[in-house]
Amino acid sequence: MSPNTSNSRPASADATPANAAEDPVARIAALFERTRARSRTLAAPLAPEDMMIQSMEDASPPNWHLAHTTWFFEEFILKPHVPDYETPDARFAFLFNSYYVQAGPRHARNKRGLVSRPGTEAVMAYRAHVDEAIGALMSSRRNDLEEIAWLVELGCHHEMQHQELLVTDLLHGFSYNPLLPVYSPPEPMPVAAEQPLAYAAHEGGLVEIGHEGDAFAYDCEGPRHKVYVAPYEIAERPVSNRDWIAFIEAGGYSDQTLWLMEGWAVRQREGWDAPLYWWQQEGEWWCYTLRGPQPVHLDAPVVHVSYYEAEAYARWAGARLPTEQEWELAARDHPIEGNFLESGALRPLPGGGFWGDVWEWTSSPFTPYPGFRPPEGALGEYNGKFMINQMVLRGGSCATPRAQMRESYRTFFYPHQRWQMLGLRLARDA
Known part of the structure; x- marks a missing residue:
């Protein structure tokens, strides 16, 4: 599940404050903050060992999802649009590219679970570094800010796709553990009557x-x-x-x-x-x-x-x-x-x-x-x-x-x- 561009201007379905809804840049800046926060929330219950799980080639470790979505903002927004932007580690471009061939070489997809460094703390620092740079960019007064905001919203939708992948990849990885670990506390299913097929x-x-x-x-x-x-x-x-x-x-x-x-x-x-x-x-x-x-x-x-x-x-x-x-x-x-x-x-x-x-x-x-x-x-x-x-x-x-x-x-x-x-x-x- 991977993103692509559209010829139309995106508009989010997420709820936003009234003043942000009137200003597309402010609306997208708010969407960026919410989207990035949700990824952190999804990762919060995980142990460091959980962050490394890759159960098959189709799946990726949670740590990689968090880093890849950050690389997306860095690669397609900060590097081309912020001349003085400095990446915390140039090697991240190789580690966290997925399969954008035109963006350069990348680490083998089926070996992402073997990359134990950078660890979760370093990945979270990478996210914070990019978040700060995107925040500064979105609060600037550049003439091309609406076009940049369009790319930021694309990055948010890309990250939403990886939020889904993060939890489903995690489920697949956990399923191989005989202890059948719990990600979220058990809750009873709601009572519902049988619904005939119509x-x-x-x-x-x-x-x-x-x-x-x-x-x-x-x-x-x-x-x-x-x-x-x-x-x-x-x-x-x-x-x-x-x-x-x-x-x-x-x-x-x-x-x-x-x-x-x-x-x-x-x-x-x-x-x-x-x-x-x-x-x-x-x-x-x-x-x-x-x-x-x-x-x-x-x-x-x-x-x-x-x-x-x-x-x-x-x-x-x-x-x-x-x-x-x-x-x-x-x-x-x-x-x-x-x-x-x-x-x-x-x-x-x-x-x-x-x-x-x-x-x-x-x-x-x-x-x-x-x-x-x-x-x-x-x-x-x-x-x-x-x-x-x-x-x-x-x-x-x-x-x-x-x-x-x-x-x-x-x-x-x-x-x-x-x-x-x-x-x-x-x-x-x-």
């Missing part, structure tokens, strides 16, 4: 899809364009754990006829027989969460399932996954309210709405919209070069900051990946 009908037609207006958006969300959507129905809730257990008990993981060929090969190779982090204990399903091991709540959305599993389930259920165009069109009927990172739940909850809880797989590949052109320079690398072999998800999750959400937002993962907060919602032809 569908909402949509007429479809020739509709416009993609980002519109001057609010923040990544380049892959546009250009806005017309598509024809056939009449369809979409489920009013995500697939629940109760639904998924029925799939398991019906032999869904052993019925090859339900699976795409590649998905079946992955299922066999990986030994999948349930969502990631699930196990059975005395005849009851349990799962590991950031709040420790807990019984699977039957009416919470199922989470940590791959595209292959989601597609097989939809076929078993006599339905299908929605296209991203169908999902976006349906989302317009629902305000962006739900269980996001700010709730502190850190797990899907029962009784939720259209947004939040879990990212929802669609049947759409992550490909460019008609007329898409990536921006020039290093900031234009991220989305365009990943538009192959990945699938689009929509809607945000319990680990996604609320300010990231909009109807046109597209995130994307490879179809075999499960460690993110990934779930599904069914659709069917009308």
